[in-house]
Amino acid sequence: DQGLYKTTPGGERFVAYGGDFGDKPNDGQFIVKGVVYADRTPKPCYFEVKKVYQDIAVTPSDPANGKVEIFNKYFFKDLSEFEVVWELTEDGKVVQSGTMPTPSLPARQKAVVTVPFKKPEFQPGAEYHIKLGFRLLKDYVWAPKGYELADAQVVLPNPESAKVAIDVKSGDTPKIEESPERVTVQGKDFLATFDPKTGSLAHLNYRGKEMLSQGIELNVFRCPLNNDGWAMGKWFEMGLRNLKHQATDFKVEKAGTSVRLVATVTSRGERRERCVDFAGNKTRIEPGQPLDESALQFKSTFVWTVYADGSIACQTAVAPVGPTIPLPKVGVKMELPAAFDTVAYFGRGPEENYPDRKTGSFFGQYTQKVREMFVPYARPNDMGNREEVRWMALRNGEGDGVLFTALDNPFSAAALPYTASELLLANHPPELPKKTDRTVLTLDTAVMGLGGASCGPGPLERDIPKSNRAYHLGFLIRPLERNDDVAAKARVSVPTVAPVAVMRQKGKLLMTCGTPGATIKYQFGKRDAETANGPITAKMGEKIRVWAEKDGVKPSVPTPYVVSGDAGKAGYSVKYVSSQQQDEGEAENLIDGDPSTYWHTEYKLSLAKYPHTVDLDLGEVKSFKGMAYLPRQDGNPNGRVAKYQVSVSSDAQTWTPVAEGTFANTGERQVANFGKTVSARYLRFVALSEVRGQEFASAAELDLIP
Numbered sequence: 001d002q003g004l005y006k007t008t009p010g011g012e013r014f015v016a017y018g019g020d021f022g023d024k025p026n027d028g029q030f031i032v033k034g035v036v037y038a039d040r041t042p043k044p045c046y047f048e049v050k051k052v053y054q055d056i057a058v059t060p061s062d063p064a065n066g067k068v069e070i071f072n073k074y075f076f077k078d079l080s081e082f083e084v085v086w087e088l089t090e091d092g093k094v095v096q097s098g099t100m101p102t103p104s105l106p107a108r109q110k111a112v113v114t115v116p117f118k119k120p121e122f123q124p125g126a127e128y129h130i131k132l133g134f135r136l137l138k139d140y141v142w143a144p145k146g147y148e149l150a151d152a153q154v155v156l157p158n159p160e161s162a163k164v165a166i167d168v169k170s171g172d173t174p175k176i177e178e179s180p181e182r183v184t185v186q187g188k189d190f191l192a193t194f195d196p197k198t199g200s201l202a203h204l205n206y207r208g209k210e211m212l213s214q215g216i217e218l219n220v221f222r223c224p225l226n227n228d229g230w231a232m233g234k235w236f237e238m239g240l241r242n243l244k245h246q247a248t249d250f251k252v253e254k255a256g257t258s259v260r261l262v263a264t265v266t267s268r269g270e271r272r273e274r275c276v277d278f279a280g281n282k283t284r285i286e287p288g289q290p291l292d293e294s295a296l297q298f299k300s301t302f303v304w305t306v307y308a309d310g311s312i313a314c315q316t317a318v319a320p321v322g323p324t325i326p327l328p329k330v331g332v333k334m335e336l337p338a339a340f341d342t343v344a345y346f347g348r349g350p351e352e353n354y355p356d357r358k359t360g361s362f363f364g365q366y367t368q369k370v371r372e373m374f375v376p377y378a379r380p381n382d383m384g385n386r387e388e389v390r391w392m393a394l395r396n397g398e399g400d401g402v403l404f405t406a407l408d409n410p411f412s413a414a415a416l417p418y419t420a421s422e423l424l425l426a427n428h429p430p431e432l433p434k435k436t437d438r439t440v441l442t443l444d445t446a447v448m449g450l451g452g453a454s455c456g457p458g459p460l461e462r463d464i465p466k467s468n469r470a471y472h473l474g475f476l477i478r479p480l481e482r483n484d485d486v487a488a489k490a491r492v493s494v495p496t497v498a499p500v501a502v503m504r505q506k507g508k509l510l511m512t513c514g515t516p517g518a519t520i521k522y523q524f525g526k527r528d529a530e531t532a533n534g535p536i537t538a539k540m541g542e543k544i545r546v547w548a549e550k551d552g553v554k555p556s557v558p559t560p561y562v563v564s565g566d567a568g569k570a571g572y573s574v575k576y577v578s579s580q581q582q583d584e585g586e587a588e589n590l591i592d593g594d595p596s597t598y599w600h601t602e603y604k605l606s607l608a609k610y611p612h613t614v615d616l617d618l619g620e621v622k623s624f625k626g627m628a629y630l631p632r633q634d635g636n637p638n639g640r641v642a643k644y645q646v647s648v649s650s651d652a653q654t655w656t657p658v659a660e661g662t663f664a665n666t667g668e669r670q671v672a673n674f675g676k677t678v679s680a681r682y683l684r685f686v687a688l689s690e691v692r693g694q695e696f697a698s699a700a701e702l703d704l705i706p
Contacts, residue, residue, distance in 0.1 A: 002031040003038035003378050012430040015378040019281045020428075028279040029226050030454060032378040044352040044375060051151075051360030056082075058132050058152035066115040068130070068154055072105040079105050082134040082149070088117045088156065089129045091390070091487040092346040092365035095120060125163030125491035127390070128156035129363050153362045163493040165553075166476070171308025173257045183252055185259050190310035190479065199247035199263025199302050204402070206310060206479040211402045213438050214335035217245055218267045218300055218318065222328040222382040222447075223423035224278060226454045232275065234325040236285075238296040239269015241421060261304040262557050268297035281427050294595075294630055294669030296322035296467055301499040303557055312477040313407065313494045317501035317514065317559070320467035322595060323633035323667055327465040328382075331411065331444030331473055338437045340394040340401055341370045343415045346487065347389030355412075355463040356449035358387045365487070370394075370415050370439050380423040380432060384414040385447060391490035394439060399482030404443060405490035407474030408498060408514050412444040445473035468596065468634075470501035472514025497556040500546045504564055505596045508535035511546055513556065518548040538563045540570045540593045564593055569703075571619030575652055575682060579608035579697075587614050590702045598632040600639055600698040612687040612697040615652065618680070618704075625677045626705030627659070627685070630669045632698045639698025640665060643688035646672050648680035655684055665691040671705060 003015035015038050018026030032038070035046050056079065057071040072079055079102055088096040096117045103111045115130055122128070134150040136143060143149070174187035182202070183194045193203040195215065202215035221240045224232040235241070249264040272288030298320050305313040318330060348361035350368075352375055375383040386392075388410040395401030404413075417436045426432045449463030458464070465471070478489055498514035511520045511532050520532040523545045538544060540563050547558040569591050577587035577599075585600025602608045631640045643662050647655040659672040683704075687697035 001034040001036070001038040001043075001378060005038075008430050010430075014428045014430050016428075017378055028281065029379040030279065033226070033454060037376070038378070043377075045357060047351050048353075048357045048360040054150035056134050056150040056152075058154065060154040061112045063130060063154050063156050066117060066130070067112050068115060068132070069110055069112050070103055070105060070132075071110045072107055074107050076107055078107065079103065079134070081137055083137050085133045085135060085148075086115050086117070087131045087133075088115075088120065089131065089364065090120060090123065091126050091491075092129075092363055093487065122158050122160050123488075123491065124160045125493075126158060126487070127363070128158055129153050130156050131362060151362070163491050165495045166307060166311060166492045167309070168256055168258060168307065168495060171257055173254060174259050174306055174308065176252060176254070176259055178252060183250075183261065185261075185306045187306075187308055187310060192306055192312060194261055194304065195247075196250040196263075197247055198245040199250060199265040199300075200245065201304060201312065201314070204312070204477070206402065207400070209396075209400060211336060211340075212334055213337050216314065216332050216334040218243060218265070218298060218316075218331075219333035219442060219444075220298065220327055220330050221420055223380070223420040224275070224328070225381045225450060226279060226379070227451050227458070228328070228448075228453070229279070230453045230458050231326040231328075231448070232278070235328060236273040236275050238323075238325065239271055239273060239291055240296075240328070241273060241285075242269060242271075243267045243298075244270050255305070257308045259306045260557075261306070263302040263304070265300045265302060266297055267300065268295060275424070278424075283425055283427055285425070292669060294322065296320060296325065301501070301557070301559055303496075303499050305494065305496065310479050313474070313496070314477070315407065315474045315494075315496070315498040315514065315556075316472065317499040317512075318471040318473070319501045319503045320470075321503075321564070322467065324466055324468040324596070324635055326448065327446070327467055328448050329412075329442075329444045330446045330465055330471040331442055333440065333442045335438040335440055336394055336402070338417075338439060339396040340439055342395045342397075342401075343368060343370050343373065343392065343439075344395070344486065345386060345389050345392040345413065346490070347392075347410065347413070348387045352384055353387050354385055354450050355387060355447055356451065356459055361387070363388070371417055373415055374417065376429060378428065380418075380426045380429060382420070382423070384416050386413050387447075389413045391486065392441075392443075393480055393486050394441065395480060399480075401480040403478040403480050403486060403489060404441075405476045405478065405492065407476055407494060408472070408516060409445070409474070411473060411475060412447045413442065415439055415441050443473065443475055445471050468505065470503050470510070470512045472498060472501065472512065474498055474514055495552075496554045497548045497550050499556045500548050500559045502544070502546055502559055502561040504538075504594055505535075507537065507592055507594055507597060509538050509544070509561070509563070510535050513548040515548060515550060515556075518550045518556075520546065520548050522546045540564075569593055573617045573619070574614065575617045576613070576615040578611075578613040585698065590614065590699055591616065593701070595630060595633045595700045598634070598698050598700045600632070601696055603696060607695055609695045610687065610689060610697070614685050614702075616683045616685070616702065617652070618683060621650070621679055621681045622704060623677055623679045624674075624704040624706050626671050626673045627683065628669055628671050628701075628703040628705055629663060629685075629699055630701040630703070631667050632700050633667065635667070637665070637667070637691070638694065639696035640667075640691045641687040641689075641697055641699065642691045644672065645686040645688060646674075647684040647686070648678050649682040649684065650680055652682045663691075673705070
């Protein structure tokens with residue numbers, strides 16, 4: 001990092017970057033992009049660079065019998081200068097360790113060696129790893145004897161990999177109290193309070209101690225990184241920083257000795273925002289216009305199951321609806337009282353890691369204070385993330401606390417003293433709140449990679465969550481006492497399949513489930529149930545019921561779904577189109593109610609030129625006072641219409657102009673107002689020009705404004 005020390009008027013020293021000395025021009029935070037901090041201590045990325053650069057590779061050969069393959073990647077020397085040390089871990093905790101002979105391995109050669117561990121008593125559901133470290137046998141000017149120059153970790157398969165199901169037969173069924181404002185579920189030594197208006201777990205009390213100071217709710221925002229400049233504008237445009245949650249359905253039912261609460265929740269931003277000077281020294285947020293129905297929203301099913309011992313399972317299915325944009329993350333956030341300031345987890349560590357920066361972070365059990373999860377970047381940004389987390393526990397000074405253990409698939413997690421907005425608005429660490437009264441915890445099923453787009457490429461496509469697919473997250477909340485074996489308490493499963501997410505894309509319904517190996521079933525009306533083996537076709541306005549099954553466990557709760565779009569458009573048809581791109585941009589996409597499809601004029605075999613015309617038959621005479629134009633929603637601006645004209649007709653022969661104008665260069669829904677109500681059966685839309693002067697025209701949907 002090319003930073004310099006500076007002191008605040010209050011005497012706090014910090015690392016300053018471009019512009020902090022009134023220097024103009026400057027590179028802002030772009031100069032603090034090193035592998036080491038300005039004081040030359042390692043940053044988290046240092047350890048990933050070290051792993052990538054190492055000249056010794058280890059891969060599994062027959063790990064069940066301790067056999068691994070070592071590759072000497074050096075070109076001119078053998079491995080005689082190293083001592084090989086090994087560790088065997090159970091759920092990240094070292095249970096055996098030792099040294100082993102260094103293989104006689106010439107340059108660029110490979111050999112299979114046997115790690116001399118004793119086969120452990122495998123615990124059901126536990127995970128085992130073998131780690132090898134290559135340490136220097138003598139001092140060098142650049143590193144001391146014993147320094148671990150290379151290391152690697154491989155999985156030791158557990159023949160008893162299945163976790164034990166949580167006990168659903170013992171104990172008394174919790175008591176339920178319902179009101180319009182809250183639903184409480186109470187049992188021995190616990191009280192859980194749910195908000196039926198938002199579908200969230202609002203409060204959780206174990207043995208008289210409150211575990212949550214702010215409830216658990218959907219979250220899709222992170223404080224941007226300098227590398228996020230290519231994508232972050234859309235996050236603010238869609239209001240992702242402050243989602244509002246509304247439960248459109250909330251059901252409570254008893255299921256044996258447990259209580260199940262099912263919430264159908266719509267989450268969306270309220271207002272467009274703009275982040276100003278993020279790369280500089282005075283970041284601020286400028287509020288914009290309220291968002292309309294065409295903005296991105298998230299349709300979620302939250303299934304909460306409260307067990308007799310106070311454990312609470314959360315199984316979610318999240319289906320984005322609207323434009324396709326890169327998402328910073330998908331998961332949940334909550335806040336715990338500040339007293340829960342010790343965090344322990346089993347996952348990748350000990351340093352912060354991300355989807356595209358984790359190979360140098362090995363699986364282990366790691367414990368530290370929440371304040372130590374803070375990473376002292378010169379410019380605060382998203383930080384502290386841990387990948388492939390199996391469980392995370394937060395405890396107070398007395399050892400009491402709460403455990404979050406992953407169901408079905410590992411999650412990403414971070415525990416910090418600060419919210420994403422506090423990190424965003426602090427250009428330097430001294431600008432963060434001096435004291436916070438909570439621990440902010442995020443659990444995520446998807447996190448965007450870091451990439452290098454401050455001056456290079458963005459993340460790999462593999463590491464970019466997008467709003468054109470569904471997401472699933474499952475975790476179990478359990479109370480902790482001082483003497484609990486956390487790893488053992490985390491080795492449980494729940495005997496219920498996770499809910500199904502349903503999305504409509506390109507005229508098809510896509511159905512996914514978070515439980516591996518589950519079979520998805522669907523049913524239209526009173527027809528027989530069918531098995532979903534891929535996308536299915538459904539008509540606008542049709543109702544479908546979807547669920548998932550798996551042998552040995554209870555099926556998921558059914559997900560009701562109504563095929564999106566204005567049911568009145570089912571009678572629309574295309575009367576005439578001057579140009580359309582076959583197998584991509586047919587004009588029928590304008591009236592299919594699916595924003596993921598679009599009309600696009602021909603450009604492959606020949607390039608159709610302006611003007612471009614589409615005539616729609618509305619099926620019957622309708623009264624309306626405007627037309628809504630939705631540009632294509634896949635993030636590609638090609639074909640966005642600038643100048644346009646709208647006409648109506650009763651016979652498709654004689655046309656009356658009712659509107660003309662120019663649309664803005666945006667992906668948002670725009671309206672052509674007629675100034676009065678008209679009655680007609682036919683609608684003509686004429687595109688006269690494109691926002692960037694190209695010959696294309698495109699649109700996702702055309703709708704009437706009644």
